[in-house]
Amino acid sequence: MKYQYQPLSKTSAIIEINPETDIEIKLLKDIDRSNPDHEFTLHYYYESALQSRNGAAVLLSIDRFIQYPTKGVISFKVVTGLGG
Numbered sequence: 001m002k003y004q005y006q007p008l009s010k011t012s013a014i015i016e017i018n019p020e021t022d023i024e025i026k027l028l029k030d031i032d033r034s035n036p037d038h039e040f041t042l043h044y045y046y047e048s049a050l051q052s053r054n055g056a057a058v059l060l061s062i063d064r065f066i067q068y069p070t071k072g073v074i075s076f077k078v079v080t081g082l083g084g
Helices: 022-029 036-053
Strands: 002-007 012-018 057-067 071-078
Touching (some): 002 036
Antiparallel strands (some): 002 012
16 A cells, blocks of 8 residues: 555644555455444554654544545544653
């Protein structure tokens, strides 16, 4: 997957997931909103996109979808260590 990241604030952004292979296209096409297991799959991809931009960022939620399931507004926090 390739990801696009557009910051909205210090704790929110728009993430767009762009599948690169036929398998990834099928995976996203088959995601069902009513299946709780699929929510974990979406969380994984959106968090991967976020962490590709900032390894210290943790996805808190997918607030809403602009285009289900590939583009959404997310909330996150940046975790700092003991020295930060």
